Amino acid sequence: MEIQKLDSNHLRSGFLETLASLAETNLTFDQAYTVFYDRSLCPNIHTFVAISHNIVCGDVKVPNVVGTATLITERKFLHGGKRAAHIEDVAVHQDWQGQGIGKELIEHLLQQARVLGCYKVVLHCKPELIPYYNKFGFREWAEGMRIDF
Amino acid sequence: MEIQKLDSNHLRSGFLETLASLAETNLTFDQAYTVFYDRSLCPNIHTFVAISHNIVCGDVKVPNVVGTATLITERKFLHGGKRAAHIEDVAVHQDWQGQGIGKELIEHLLQQARVLGCYKVVLHCKPELIPYYNKFGFREWAEGMRIDF
Numbered sequence: 001m002e003i004q005k006l007d008s009n010h011l012r013s014g015f016l017e018t019l020a021s022l023a024e025t026n027l028t029f030d031q032a033y034t035v036f037y038d039r040s041l042c043p044n045i046h047t048f049v050a051i052s053h054n055i056v057c058g059d060v061k062v063p064n065v066v067g068t069a070t071l072i073t074e075r076k077f078l079h080g081g082k083r084a085a086h087i088e089d090v091a092v093h094q095d096w097q098g099q100g101i102g103k104e105l106i107e108h109l110l111q112q113a114r115v116l117g118c119y120k121v122v123l124h125c126k127p128e129l130i131p132y133y134n135k136f137g138f139r140e141w142a143e144g145m146r147i148d149f
Numbered sequence: 150m151e152i153q154k155l156d157s158n159h160l161r162s163g164f165l166e167t168l169a170s171l172a173e174t175n176l177t178f179d180q181a182y183t184v185f186y187d188r189s190l191c192p193n194i195h196t197f198v199a200i201s202h203n204i205v206c207g208d209v210k211v212p213n214v215v216g217t218a219t220l221i222t223e224r225k226f227l228h229g230g231k232r233a234a235h236i237e238d239v240a241v242h243q244d245w246q247g248q249g250i251g252k253e254l255i256e257h258l259l260q261q262a263r264v265l266g267c268y269k270v271v272l273h274c275k276p277e278l279i280p281y282y283n284k285f286g287f288r289e290w291a292e293g294m295r296i297d298f
């Protein structure tokens with residue numbers, strides 16, 4: 001398994017199916033490409049994919065997205081101008097869960113956050129996932145509030 | 150009082166002093182300008198300032214930053230390609246607190262989020278601020294986790 005930056009080719013090779021483990025994507029390829037393009041204009045949005053090269057199509061092994069996770073950074077006027085980072089949309093394809101792919105993705109995001117000089121990484125999670133994130137060193141810190149439109 | 154997008158002139162007219170109500174900024178003007186420039190490259194970071202025109206300097210009324218708040222948006226592959234938004238760094242200058250400036254800033258961010266087609270706005274807050282954010286329609290939703298480097 002290999003972790004790469006998301007590129008537009010991944011949109012046709014399992015990326016949307018992987019995200020579907022979180023919620024319906026309901027996007028055509030053209031719509032997904034528009035989202036990809038819009039996100040690519042934001043240099044602080046870093047989306048990674050876990051790639052498996054073990055999918056066989058005919059006689060050929062083809063790379064396929066089996067996981068994804070995103071890091072959003074924000075350079076702060078506080079904290080000496082360092083960056084803060086948010087983890088978003090950690091997803092593993094439903095056929096590939098329980099194999100440590102989420103763990104590898106989160107460790108990759110934390111490594112990227114260090115490379116980018118972040119002073120903290122934050123995320124929102126369901127209460128039942130607290131022990132999972134504790135294993136990486138995350139601690140309970142604040143209330144996550146939300147408003148829907 | 151008026152709400153404007155942050156521009157570089159605000160860095161010299163109370164913006165950093167306003168943020169100091171959250172934590173030490175410790176930035177020179179040149180360092181703050183570098184942060185401002187870096188953020189300006191990210192079209193999904195929207196920082197607003199509340200301006201008072203009542204500061205008198207000699208015989209002249211000069212505009213001065215008395216509050217600030219930031220909205221970070223992320224266009225999602227989920228939720229039909231709509232945007233999610235994060236509220237960050239809501240601050241009111243210590244001499245101007247208790248006058249509803251934070252409320253005006255948060256309402257402005259929510260209005261901007263609607264204009265940008267966001268399906269949700271999220272934030273992290275201390276438990277004692279839950280009733281404050283409840284008044285805007287925010288509800289407790291998830292655990293806020295954090296790791297520091």
